[in-house]
Amino acid sequence: MSRQSIAKAHEKIQELAWEPLYHEPVSQYGTDYTFAKAKKKDPLKQVLRSYFPMQEEKDHRVYGAADGAIRGNMFRQVEERWLEWQKLFLSIIPLPEISAARAMPLLFRNVPNPELHNGQAIQMIDEVRHSTIQQNLKRLYMNSYIDPAGFNSSLKNFQNDYCGTIGRQFAEGFITGDAITAASIYLTIVAETAFTNTLFVAMPAEAAANGDYLLPTVFHSVQSDESRHISNGYATLLMALADEGNHQLLERDLRYAWWNNHRVVDAAIGTFIEYGTKDRRKDRESYAEMWRRWIYDDYYRSYLVPLEKYGLVIPHDLIEESWNQIWNKGYVHEVAQFFATGWLANYWRIDPMTDKDFEWFEYKYPGWYDKYGAWWENYSRLATPNGHNPIIFEDVDYVYPSRCWTCMVPCLVREDMVMAEVGGQMRTYCHEACRWTDVEAFRPTYQGRNTPNMGQLIGKREWETLYHGWNMADVVTDMGYVRDDGKTLVAQPHLNLDPSKMWTLDHMRRCPPFASPNVLLNEMTPEEQLAFHADYIRQGPGGRPAPAAV
Amino acid sequence: MTTTTERSLPQPRFTDAEAGAKEFPDSTARNYSYFTPQKRKQTHYEDVTVEVQPDPRHYLSQGWLYGFADGQGGYPLEWTALKAWGSDRPVPERFPGSGGKGYDWPAHGWHEFRDPNEEWEMTFYRYNSNVVRQITQNVDSARETKAFEQWNPNWVQFVERNVGAWMHVEQGLGLYLFANANRRGPTNMHNTAMAVNSMHRLRFAQDLALYNLTLSDEIEAFDGEAHIETWNSDPAWQGVRRVAEQLTAVDDWAEAVFAANIVFEPLVGELFRSGLVQQAAPRNGDYVTPTVVGAGEHDYAERDLRYTLAMFDLLVNDKEFAQHNKDLMNQWLSTWTERCIKASRDLQPLWSQPDAKPPRFEDSLDRVKSRFSEILRQLGLDDPKELTL
Ligand SMILES: [Fe+2]
Ligand SMILES: [Fe+2]
Numbered sequence: 001m002s003r004q005s006i007a008k009a010h011e012k013i014q015e016l017a018w019e020p021l022y023h024e025p026v027s028q029y030g031t032d033y034t035f036a037k038a039k040k041k042d043p044l045k046q047v048l049r050s051y052f053p054m055q056e057e058k059d060h061r062v063y064g065a066a067d068g069a070i071r072g073n074m075f076r077q078v079e080e081r082w083l084e085w086q087k088l089f090l091s092i093i094p095l096p097e098i099s100a101a102r103a104m105p106l107l108f109r110n111v112p113n114p115e116l117h118n119g120q121a122i123q124m125i126d127e128v129r130h131s132t133i134q135q136n137l138k139r140l141y142m143n144s145y146i147d148p149a150g151f152n153s154s155l156k157n158f159q160n161d162y163c164g165t166i167g168r169q170f171a172e173g174f175i176t177g178d179a180i181t182a183a184s185i186y187l188t189i190v191a192e193t194a195f196t197n198t199l200f201v202a203m204p205a206e207a208a209a210n211g212d213y214l215l216p217t218v219f220h221s222v223q224s225d226e227s228r229h230i231s232n233g234y235a236t237l238l239m240a241l242a243d244e245g246n247h248q249l250l251e252r253d254l255r256y257a258w259w260n261n262h263r264v265v266d267a268a269i270g271t272f273i274e275y276g277t278k279d280r281r282k283d284r285e286s287y288a289e290m291w292r293r294w295i296y297d298d299y300y301r302s303y304l305v306p307l308e309k310y311g312l313v314i315p316h317d318l319i320e321e322s323w324n325q326i327w328n329k330g331y332v333h334e335v336a337q338f339f340a341t342g343w344l345a346n347y348w349r350i351d352p353m354t355d356k357d358f359e360w361f362e363y364k365y366p367g368w369y370d371k372y373g374a375w376w377e378n379y380s381r382l383a384t385p386n387g388h389n390p391i392i393f394e395d396v397d398y399v400y401p402s403r404c405w406t407c408m409v410p411c412l413v414r415e416d417m418v419m420a421e422v423g424g425q426m427r428t429y430c431h432e433a434c435r436w437t438d439v440e441a442f443r444p445t446y447q448g449r450n451t452p453n454m455g456q457l458i459g460k461r462e463w464e465t466l467y468h469g470w471n472m473a474d475v476v477t478d479m480g481y482v483r484d485d486g487k488t489l490v491a492q493p494h495l496n497l498d499p500s501k502m503w504t505l506d507h508m509r510r511c512p513p514f515a516s517p518n519v520l521l522n523e524m525t526p527e528e529q530l531a532f533h534a535d536y537i538r539q540g541p542g543g544r545p546a547p548a549a550v
Numbered sequence: 551m552t553t554t555t556e557r558s559l560p561q562p563r564f565t566d567a568e569a570g571a572k573e574f575p576d577s578t579a580r581n582y583s584y585f586t587p588q589k590r591k592q593t594h595y596e597d598v599t600v601e602v603q604p605d606p607r608h609y610l611s612q613g614w615l616y617g618f619a620d621g622q623g624g625y626p627l628e629w630t631a632l633k634a635w636g637s638d639r640p641v642p643e644r645f646p647g648s649g650g651k652g653y654d655w656p657a658h659g660w661h662e663f664r665d666p667n668e669e670w671e672m673t674f675y676r677y678n679s680n681v682v683r684q685i686t687q688n689v690d691s692a693r694e695t696k697a698f699e700q701w702n703p704n705w706v707q708f709v710e711r712n713v714g715a716w717m718h719v720e721q722g723l724g725l726y727l728f729a730n731a732n733r734r735g736p737t738n739m740h741n742t743a744m745a746v747n748s749m750h751r752l753r754f755a756q757d758l759a760l761y762n763l764t765l766s767d768e769i770e771a772f773d774g775e776a777h778i779e780t781w782n783s784d785p786a787w788q789g790v791r792r793v794a795e796q797l798t799a800v801d802d803w804a805e806a807v808f809a810a811n812i813v814f815e816p817l818v819g820e821l822f823r824s825g826l827v828q829q830a831a832p833r834n835g836d837y838v839t840p841t842v843v844g845a846g847e848h849d850y851a852e853r854d855l856r857y858t859l860a861m862f863d864l865l866v867n868d869k870e871f872a873q874h875n876k877d878l879m880n881q882w883l884s885t886w887t888e889r890c891i892k893a894s895r896d897l898q899p900l901w902s903q904p905d906a907k908p909p910r911f912e913d914s915l916d917r918v919k920s921r922f923s924e925i926l927r928q929l930g931l932d933d934p935k936e937l938t939l
Contacts, residue, residue, distance in 0.1 A: 008763070013755075013756050013760070018718055018721070018781065018782075021792075022795045023792070023796045023799040024795075024799060025795075025799055028730075028734075047756060047760070048678070048753045049682045049756065049757075052679040052681075052753070053682065053683065056675040056679040059671070059676075063672070075568040076568050077563060077564060078565060079565060080565060080567050083567065095604070101732060102732055104733075105732065106733065108725065118725075125746075133671050133672075135602065136597075136598050139598065146568060148576060148577070148578075148579055149576035152576070152582060153583050155582070155584055155602065158604075160610070160611040176623055177616055211565065454619060455616055455618055456618075456619065459613040459614055460612040460644050460645075463612060466612070466645075466646075466647070468646045468647045470649070478651055479611075483579070484575055484576050484579050497574045499574050519646050
């Protein structure tokens with residue numbers, strides 16, 4: 001269709017919107033926001049007659065590339081270090097995608113402009129596209145990559161592993177709670193507009209650098225739909241801003257959504273990009289450099305700040321603090337170290353770091369070696385079983401961290417850890433912003449205002465609780481992370497596939513029992529809890545125990 | 551949106567990370583192992599859809615993490631009154647030292663549903679692209695051959711008003727019933743099938759709108775806005791409008807889909823499309839409208855009805871709740887049959903509008919009634935007494 005005929009067609013389909021005369025559509029999702037009905041323009045200007053062939057054309061390219069990758073023996077030059085982390089990433093991402101599809105109807109009744117609903121329906125089916133095209137990519141990896149373990153059990157693992165649980169927030173946050181908080185602010189204004197750049201642009205670049213040119217084809221194709229979704233979000237945001245009464249909620253939701261996305265996405269993608277790559281050329285951008293450019297400059301300075309003139313209160317402090325966490329407090333390094341500490345509860349293999357990696361880290365993050373170098377040397381030393389236990393049970397100057405009740409990433413920047421008693425339970429939080437999210441934001445009143453539609457944090461949020469007192473062999477068996485010989489673990493702290501170098505349930509059996517930090521914390525007296533906190537915030541960096549009191 | 555600056559890539563090196571390069575535990579385990587396929591072998595469709603939406607009854611060990619204000623998270627089975635075996639078992643409790651395991655997969659009967667159309671993104675875009683290409687071609691060639699000049703004068707009016715009005719039914723149900731339902735089903739397979747159904751309807755709505763636009767350009771006397779007035783105030787259409795709106799007002803997602811695809815579509819949709827438009831058009835010199843309307847008819851009859859039958863078939867044959875489900879469906883049948891027959895009868899004046907008359911209204915209605923009965927037979931359900939209205 002020509003541009004002119006698309007414009008004319010788009011104008012025509014505006015005649016499709018109608019208001020009910022006899023029965024209102026069912027109202028199933030509440031919001032504390034208020035929207036005035038106003039004539040709105042559909043920001044997408046998308047007509048299905050041109051949309052379908054456009055998407056089909058994109059598909060041709062994706063599936064053509066998939067055939068090409070196999071014919072061209074791509075897997076003979078793919079870095080295993082990289083592809084192993086895809087077992088985690090590709091187990092997570094199809095759920096956020098499909099959740100975005102499921103989130104769209106949350107907006108129908110709450111944003112009373114039928115002109116916008118068309119765009120939301122197209123986003124719905126775009127997201128079905130993303131979810132299934134990613135599942136398909138994973139299936140191809142399972143079939144063609146040397147080690148299918150972890151791909152073959154992908155979605156079960158994702159559902160019962162603590163890393164999956166962290167990632168799941170980036171999905172469940174879209175579909176529950178206050179409809180606007182979820183489907184508009186968390187999903188489109190923050191997750192899509194800010195963080196898909198790291199997911200769908202930074203990740204593909206790194207994949208290509210590690211010999212995988214298929215992932216970029218798929219994810220660039222996904223990203224090409226994203227600008228439409230960003231327009232959807234923007235239209236809704238402007239409508240919300242039109243009502244003064246929403247400003248307080250917008251401020252709350254931007255704070256929560258920003259911080260949670262930072263905690264979750266930067267943890268995962270930062271780790272993949274910094275620790276999952278073999279590309280150590282000095283001119284390659286570090287995750288921090290990419291973050292500064294795309295999230296700080298492109299999103300924060302160019303997208304958010306201009307919205308201040310409409311009365312939007314922007315969480316400048318939290319954005320600066322996220323940068324501070326990444327740049328000064330080693331957030332990504334602390335997370336990667338934790339993933340590697342807990343390798344035995346995962347479903348992928350984590351390659352040790354080498355001198356070449358050390359050099360790159362020191363160059364990009366001066367001071368890195370002093371904080372993390374010795375620990376990674378221990379990780380290499382303990383990688384293959386040789387009479388010792390996995391690193392988590394060995395003395396390597398690392399204190400197993402408490403988990404953040406809100407973002408479920410452990411409290412790794414130890415000095416920031418805060419505690420609060422909620423409903424008779426003592427909880428730990430990785431940062432004041434996560435405490436605020438649980439204790440103040442996700443509540444039926446906010447700053448004295450009734451917020452009856454706000455969601456709740458629910459679930460067994462500390463994974464370790466489930467396995468308190470268990471032996472690791474039983475934990476791994478219970479989760480199902482065992483290979484088809486019935487004893488070799490899916491996860492390994494190295495890339496050697498020689499069965500004699502791989503950890504098995506027998507090695508796990510010899511380990512001491514596993515303990516939940518939160519269960520232990522709640523068994524303490526109040527005085528012991530205070531002492532625990534005082535000690536905790538003196539720990540680190542790199543998980544080091546607190547220095548002995550002078 | 552951001553784009554990357556090109557950077558020099560490292561030289562590829564030989565890693566030999568190809569399937570089959572080494573032998574070790576799991577080296578040949580190349581199937582998704584977390585679900586049982588419906589047939590002997592896992593299908594491509596199953597691989598890309600099954601289990602993407604988690605369930606605390608089996609693998610989701612820490613449960614849902616975010617809830618609504620009432621504390622409910624995820625996709626509660628209670629969002630429909632229908633039940634599949636295992637539905638009544640409580641969600642397994644997890645507590646300190648409980649371990650993570652739930653019930654063995656699938657934990658309950660809802661997970662047994664598979665869309666017989668096997669829809670996922672590849673099939674979906676191929677199919678719909680083909681449909682829009684076909685329609686565009688048909689309409690283009692009609693324009694080139696001046697086919698619209700053959701129409702009887704009052705057929706022009708019939709199309710502008712009545713065929714035009716139908717686009718609103720598709721749009722309303724597509725958005726507020728089917729797209730809405732895609733948040734409410736218990737598994738990814740249900741929700742994906744309903745999302746696809748939603749897009750069929752939205753596409754059909756747009757097909758009709760754009761066809762209407764072409765006719766405005768091609769036919770002097772064609773009033774491109776008459777459909778709005780018809781939909782808003784033509785008494786013959788208010789029954790259809792009332793029931794369409796009522797369908798979007800249903801809280802129970804399964805009832806809404808049942809009422810739309812099992813009751814409304816045969817009794818009202820097919821009555822209007824196959825029983826009237828498709829019959830009357832050729833007699834009035836119109837060979838084009840049937841191709842546009844036929845695409846929507848085909849979506850329903852060949853695809854949307856197909857998954858709907860598969861979905862409800864499992865429930866009427868459920869090993870634990872068959873009777874419970876049938877009782878509910880019978881209630882729904884009686885409620886919605888009455889409403890739909892009423893809407894159909896309201897449409898009756900349309901049958902006398904074209905110059906060249908279609909079959910008698912009563913004959914058309916009888917035909918869709920027996921089609922409706924056939925559909926119910928497939929589900930082992932009896933005709934509701936309201937069918938005689
Ligand atoms: Fe997406
Ligand atoms: Fe946190």
